[in-house]
Amino acid sequence: MDLAYLMQGLKGTLLIWVGSLALAVLLGVVVAAGRRSHSTWVRSIVRVWVAIVRGIPPLVWMLLLFFGLGWGLLGDSPIFAAVVALGLINSAYIGDSINAGLSAVPRGQWEACQAMALPKRVAYLRVILPQAFPIMLASSTAYAISLLKNTAIASIIGANEMVFYAYNTVQLGADALTSFFVIGLVYLAFSVPIGFLARWIEGRSVIAQVR
Amino acid sequence: MKTPNNGPSEVLLAAQGIRKSYGHLEILRGIDLNLGTGEHVSIIGPSGSGKSTLIRCLNFLEMPDGGSIDFGGKRIWDEKSPIKEADSRAHRTKVGMVFQSFNLFATHTALQNVSIAQVHTLGRSRKAADDRSRELLDQVGLSEHLDKHPGQLSGGQQQRVAIARALAMDPEIMLFDEPTSAIDPEMRVEVLRVMKDLANGGMTMISVTHEFNFARDAADRVLFLAGGLIVEEGTPDEIFSAPKQERTQQFVNAVSGIV
C-alpha cells in the first residue's frame, strides 16, 4: 500500500493542530483573565464572546474566515484559516479549564500568600500554579485531543491535511475502507498516549486539603 | 495567668471603631482594640460574632468599612484614606498570621514552607533562610519532619509548621485565628504549648480561641465578642470567674459545660 499520502497529510494535520493549540492557549489565558476580572463589564463581554465562539460549528467558522472575515489575510491559505478558526473556538474551552484550575486551589492558599506579603509573581509561580497546573493540564488535554480530531474538518475548505489526501487518493481509485481506516489509526496513535499521560498527571496532582 | 509585664508598655496596635458588613449583614459594629507591646489578648465569643473577621481586618485580609488602625504610633489606615497595595504588604511583613486551616503550601515541604517568604519577601539568602527555618522548626519540635509535605503531617504538626512559618518573618505581632479548632483534641496540646511559650516569651499576640484553659493561663486580657460588639473586656479571672454581663456568663457556662 502507498503510504506517501499519509506522510504528506500528517504534516498538514500537525501544523493545524499545533498552530491552533498555541493560539488557543494564548487566547485562553486572556479568556481566563477576563472570567476572573473584577469588572462586571469585562466578565459579561467574555461570557457573550465565549457563547458566540462555541455556538457556531467549526466548519462554519472556517468558512467565515476563509471566505471573507479574514480581511484578505486568511483567504489564500485554508490551513491558516483553520488554525485561526480552531484557535478561536478552543480558546473558550482552554480559558475555562485554566480558570477552573485556578479556582480549584483553596482560598486559604491565596490568603497565606497575602498574609506573608509574598509578591504576586512569587505567589502565582511558586504556590498557586504548581497546584493548579495538573488540573488545568488534565482538562486541557481532553480539549487538545478533540482539537486534533477537529483538524479533519479543514479538509472541507481544502487544507492539505491527512483526510484531504486520503479523500483524493480514494477519488483516484484507492481502496476507501483501508485508506480511511489507516488515517483513523494515526489519529488514535496520537490521542491514546496523550490521554494516558493526562490521567497520569492528574493522578499525581497535589492540592491543599480543603477542610 | 501569665506573668504580667512590668512597667508601662507603649501601645503597638490601636484599632478604633472598626466596622465591617457583608451586604446587609453587619459583622463588626464598631470595635475598639488597643494592644501594648508584649501583651497577649484572647478573643472569645460565639461563632458568627465577628472574631475572625476582626483579626483578618488587622492585616487587611478583609478591608474594614469604617474606623481607623494605628500601628507603632502611626496611622496606617482609616476610612478616608484607603491603604495602598505596597503599604498593606509592608504591614503584613510585620504581622504574623496563623490560620484555622493551617494553609500550608501543599507543594512545598515543611522547611520550604518556612523559608519561602524569608527569601521572597524579606530577601534573605536561601542558606540564611533555611538555617533560620531549621532553628524555628526545632523550637516547635519538628526537626524530624523538615522534608515532609503537609499531606504527610498530622493537623497538630501542620499547625506548628504554620506557626514557625509566621515567626520566620520576625513579626512584631502574631495573630492566631482559632488555631486549634481544626485539630483533633489530643493533638492540640503541642500547639497550645508552643503558643504559651511565645506569650510567656513576650511576643505581642492576639488569639481567637475556644480554649478557655489556654486563655486563662496565657492571656493578659480577654475580650468577649458577640453580635459584632465587645460585650465585656477584662483579665482572664474577671471574664471567666466573675463576668459582669449576663451574656458573658451564659457563654462561659455553655462552653464550659455548666448549664
Place this chain on the structure above:
Amino acid sequence: MDYIVESLTRLLPGLLTSVQMTVVSVAIGMVLGFLGGLLLNNRHRGVRYPVIALVEVLRGFPALLTLYFVYFGLPKLDVVLDGFVAVVIAFGLTVAAYTAEIFRAAIASVPRGQREAALSLGLRRNKTIRLIVLPHVLRVAVPPLLGIVVIAFQGTSLAISIGQLELTGVALNFGMSTFYLLPEILMAGALYLIVTTLLTWVEIVSERRAQRLSGGSYQGSGRKRRRGVPKISTEALRTTG
C-alpha cells in the same frame, strides 16, 4: 432587511434538514449507546473489552472520517447508501460511542444500597430496574446527553462534504453562485448560534434540576453535602471533527 427575509426563506429548509439529521442520528446513537452502557458494566471481560475497543476507536476517529468510511467505504462491500442515510449511520455511531460512556457512568453511579433495598422489599428484578434504577440513571444522564445533542447538531454541518443540502450546504450553494457568500454564511452561523444557545440553555436548566432533585433535601443544613449525583462533563467530549 429584505435580504434577511429572503435568506431565511432559503435557509430554513436547510435548517430543517439539519434538525432531522440530528434527531435521527441522536435517536440511533442513544439506543445503541444505552446498550453499550449496559455492556460496559457487564461482569465478564469477554463482553466488556470488545465494547471498550469499539467505543475507543469510534471516539478516537474524527466524525468526518467515520462519515467518509461509511459513505465511500461501504459501497465497496456492495452496500450502497443514500447520503442522508450515510450521515445518520455515521453520526449515529459516533453519538453511540459517546453516550455509551455517559450511560456506563450513570449506571455505575446507582448506589448498590438502592438496588439491594428494593430487592429486599421483595420487588421483582425487572420492577427494581424500572422503578429504582432507571429513574436514577436518567437523572444523571440527561444533562450530559443534552450536551451530546448540541455537539451532534453542530456536527451535521459536516454533511456538506458529501453534498447534503443541510443548513451549511444550502448557504454555501447559494453563496457560491452569487455575490452574497459572506452574508449567507453569516446568516447560517446566526441560525446555528440561536439553536445552540437554546439547547445549551435547556441543558443548564436540566442540570440544575438534576442537582436540586438529588441534593435538595440536604440544603440549609449549613455544611455542603457531597452531591448524590455525579456530574458527567461533556465539554471535554466535544469532538465533531
